[in-house]
Amino acid sequence: MKIMRKMFLVALVLLVALQMGFANGSSEAKAETLTIWSGYPEMEKFYKQAAERFKETHPNVTVEIVSHPLREFEQKLSATIPSNTVADIIEVSTYANQKFIDAGLMPALSDEVLKFAKADGRYSSFALNNNTTNGVIYGLPLFQGRTALFYNTDMFAEAGLTRAPQTFDEMYQYAKVLAKYDEKGNLTRSGHSLRLSGQGSGVAEKFWFTLYPMGATIIEEGKTPGTYHAAYNNDAGRKALQYYIDAVYKDHWDDQLIKHDTEAFELGQTAMFFRESWVIGDIAAKAPGLNYETAPVPKDARWGRITNVENLYVTKASKNPELAWEFVLSLVDEDNQRWMFENVGWLPCRNDINIADIIERHPQFAAFVYTDPEYEEYGYIPIAAFDEVTTKLAERLVTAFLDSSLNGNSAGIAKTVSDAAAETNEILKRYKLFGE
């Protein structure tokens, strides 16, 4: 019995020693897993190829990629960031992440990444400022969602239109000409696909595409820095709503029954619509035969396009933040940024990368990189209240677009705008962010 016990002990010691030996021997190639979450399913293929490329220099690292539709993704973050169960890396816009930054749940850029981000000419001040809270930069810009006008060239040629509209008035007239109806008067093709329905903040964001050029915006900074108030209860705000109401009821070149957005454009059910550059990749995959062009957003009282910066953040849940930042830096290297632009369609944030040859191959990208001193860029305000402001404005807009009594009713339009602005200000007051 004693011999048996001794043999057992010896075997145990040997086993432990062997395990320790293996562990030491393999410490160089210790398997690491990084997780990355995205709110853009079309970005999955980008992360996959980037992970494969990263594996060439880091054979022990496996990257797990999970993507969800944007709104579901934002909700997933709400549940997982406070509970520290989020992925190592998240790709998200500042406006959606701001509440977590304000709550101290997001780490700032590491020193090395900060140095990279601040290098001369690498990122625009717009992209960096968008990521800055109280002087600290939190995310590394990956791509930007800029808006441009997509238009179907076959439909334009059929209607005798030879160029893209350059003003909102012109675009309205184009839309009237381009709309088609069946014998019963039902719209079978919208002249310009506006966002008229759906939950979340999307309707307000798309309304902003019209609101801003007309001279208003959703909220603007008050006299006291860091405070805000509604900035659309004015002539420009009323004009923007009037534009939508006229489109649906007076001239009926769009309505709620017809398909909308990218789907409508790809199906040939609309002649024009505003969207970001990812649509180019989507059309290439789903409607390769579609003949279309893009153009800068038309002018009105002013000229501008929305730019929404999507950033990469390493989270507090990451067990190996150094490795995670290393992977993040690889995602924004020249090869990966070019691959993303050409294959997914999202415009890189880095300014120091040559993408001219890609634009030459895909001329539809040109409108997204078009610059002009008068062509302004505006974007989401990085405050936690902004999501609620835009979501509640969107809910009111959807109701207004369904209200045919607003047709030719300037008092009704004024009241709708005024009520919505009052609600915006109430939300800002609740967040203690209101200022005249």
Place this chain on the structure above:
Amino acid sequence: MNRNNANAITLRRRMNETERKKRIFVYCSILPVIAIFAFVRIIPIFKNFVYSLFESTVVNPMQEFVGLKNFVDLFRDPLFLLSLRNTSIFALFVTVFSVVLAVLLAALLVNQSKLSPLYETLYFLPVITPMVPVAVVWKWIYDPTYGLLNYILSWFGIQPIGWLVYPNTAMVAIIIMSVWKIVGYNMIIFLVGMRDIPETYIEAARIDGASTNQVFWKVIIPLLKPILLFVFVISTINSFNVFTQVFVMTSGAQGAPGNAVRTIVFDIYENGFRYFRTGYAAAEAVVLFAIILLLTFIQFGISGGSGDKKIKIGKGGAN
């Protein structure tokens, strides 16, 4: 005598000891289940009541004690009042239609035939299908341009209807879909109840000259009272908790107008998980709890407690 007493005392002690051990065993056996139930159900419900009295932030659901302020704000909030109204309309129609239709279907299927299992399966299939894909499919069915429903209606010369576009039709559309989803479950419960009614009751009524209609209304329905109560209560609770179909059918560029079909749980979700107003959302949940509790008591009251206790039916004597 003393010896007998002593034996009796010993026997009683042993029995008490055995009983005590049995009880300990039983309590130990159910303790894990109770612990899990308390952890995932009871404690969160209790915490929800506590949170409803606090102003919250994303990291601290108990940031500041505000007493009943959240409840006062709720009843001044037009979105909450709208969602309360919408949920009540939804619950009323879904409960009534799903119960009435289920009783009728059960009455049609109560007599066993070769095809009965097939019909029962067909009616029950929607119940076991997950809500998200079902809601997505119904969204396609309701599509104004390519939807199956408008296509069928076009055979009769009816113009395309934007089922999910306009507030009045959006609510109707979601009610129709929800009734379709739940009616199979209610039908199976009624079917079990009807098949449990002793044949002798029906035969006796027939011998007394009762018509089929009279048998149904005067014999079957009164005997189904406890089941009717159960189905009404369950359907009401489920209807007040409506969320998934509303969420799916309002999402995307072709989604229904959010406020037209805004329901309480949707509002709770938006305030709690989108705007991080946890305390406010918790107060909404407390109101929802109170409404469901009140309605359940009313339903019990109307049906005279837990059903008609005087009538004993079924082989096991279940009431």
